Amino acid sequence: MIIDISMLTPDGQFTPGGPTWSAHDWLDSSTSPEETFLDGNHKKQARTLAANLTRRSHKKSRNGCFSCKTRKIKCDETKPMCTQCKLKSVSCEYPAHPPRRDMAAGRRPTQMLASSPAAAQFSMNDMQFFHHFLTISFPHLPLGNDDVWLRDIPQFAQEHTYLMHAILALGASHLNRMVNNPNFSKEALMHRGHAINGLNTCMAKTQHAYGEADAMIATCYALTFQASYMADGLSDFVIFVRGCALATGKIREENAPTAFNLSPTRHHDIIQPRLGQLPSLNPIHLEQGLTALDELQVYLRHEAEHKFYISMRDVLLHHLQSSASGYLMFMNMYRVWYDLDHETFKVFLDTSNTTIQILLGFFVGIQMLMAPLTAHEWPARANAAGGQTLMGIADWMESVASKVPEELQWHLSWSRGLVNTVIAELNGLPYAGPPVLFIPSADAETAGKGRDEGSGNAIDRLEQIAVAS
Incomplete structure (x- = not known):
């Protein structure tokens, strides 16, 4: 759904019932x-x-499991697997601290x-x-x-x-x-x-x-x-x-005291054992994305545009080599935002910069592609929150598109296609083209199942994706 922004002024400031902010x-x-x-x-x-x-x-x-909580059904709290999860043949994970x-x-x-x-x-x-x-x-x-x-x-x-x-x-x-x-x-x-x-x-x-x-x-x-x-x-x-x-x-x-473990290697140390289990992205999506990105080169002018463009292109290229390599480049992509100096970052946030808006549209598409991989970051909770996150990010696409002139909307076709597929998968609707969330198994018997069975439940799939980790 679209967030109600009636309480915001056109310049993004909060007014009725609260402090002024932006x-x-x-x-x-x-x-x-x-x-x-x-x-x-x-x-x-x-x-x-x-x-x-x-x-x-x-x-x-x-203290029910995440799967039952998400489906809003009673969990009998049987461990290691509750009755409902057994019946549905899905992963059964309980909160670490109920x-x-x-x-x-x-x-x-x-x-x-x-x-x-x-x-x-x-x-x-x-x-x-x-x-x-x-x-x-x-x-x-x-x-x-x-x-x-x-x-x-x-x-x-x-x-x-x-x-x-x-x-x-x-x-x-x-x-x-x-x-x-x-x-x-x-x-x-x-x-x-x-x-x-x-x-x-x-x-x-x-x-x-x-x-x-x-x-x-x-x-x-x-x-x-x-x-x-x-x-x-x-x-x-x-x-x-x-x-x-x-x-x-x-x-x-x-060196401020903090309860968080903020070790620079913490994320890598945790995810490293799971990298070999990451599924491979469909090369069709990757190659189409690279082609669409290359068509933007003629618009690149500012340092912020070049750096963001290169970071996303590297993600797609490395995924053609391996999912592990692509995932690590995806993590590195975020460095663009905090490596930019203050003035350059302000350029990046300029909503009137059409090139940046189109690049952000590609960023939304990459977020969709990466969902089956990032689910491995939080295997016990991917099913509990993954669907809501993806639907929110899918709505970003419309916000981006509203800032792109009609004659340049075609540059968003690749990202729109991925978003539409994910929405269909999350809602159990048929869709055209290769799947995004239902990544086919390497097993020849199940290869292509995601495309043929578009009416499946992608929330269940997000859960199953994470089980291997």
Whole structure:
């Protein structure tokens, strides 16, 4: 669904019911980015994405597996595999730390939220957003830090209200993707505004108390993930990806104490054993993407355009060699955003730059292609949040296309084709051309199954993709 932006002014600032803010405030700061860290309407099938979470089924299955939680059905909590997952022959994964009555400082999630310094401003919906964050939508990055997100960050949020707002913003946006409640959309934007405002204030300080380093970086990650559920969130996503990197660099440089494991090799160390199990992308998609990208060379003028173009071309080229090589280049692609100097990055965010907008359209297409591989980053949770993430990113395509002149729309054909295929796969609808999520097995007997059986459930497929890791 399209995020309701009726509460935003044309220049992107939040007005009614909350503080004035803009994600681009960080770009307009008088300090350097290093000092501030820088700042579809597609119908879904009820059996996978459209259940109403306001019912009380969770009281009957408080610690159920991710698969049952996503399908909104009762889980009998049998381990290692529950009855429902056995019947469907899908992977059965349980939360590493299911919600406990003694969570954090011996309190329930609702008690933790109520004990925040600004508890009076939080509503019953906020309790639901907080619970949703703890059970499903907390970020899987930085890799290997799930314990920190579930144990330490909720405690820090009690002392740093802007972090609590970021948590609620992420929970609200993800939940809105599942139940399509317009009020959740508005509340997500309100919390996002408070989070950015508070983060800007904290970034401007020269001295930080214990826990503030964690609060700042957790807020950056939460707002990055939230942007992936917002139809108009691509620019914010780019900004906060840069913010995460700059914040991490600042913490390492100052050797600030943090609950997160931010080792430079952490991601690679975790993903390395899984690289050999990554599926191969369809060469047709890769070759068509390279051809389409090459047609953009005549438009490249600015350094930001050249660097982003080369980084995406390298991803496609390396995938033709191996999935492992392509995945590593995909991770490296994000470096473009935080390696750019402040002024060059402002050029990258210029929505009137048509070349950048077309390149961002290619970025959306690559995100679709990479979904079966990035599922290996979070194997126990890919099914729980993967579908909602992809539908949010699919909506980015329309936002990008609205900024591209009619005569240049054909440059977005490759990306649009991938997005349309993914939407069809997620909704169990037939589609033309090679599959994206249903990557065929190397087994000759099952090769091509994704194309022939377009009515399958791609949410199940995301789960099955991750089992091997």
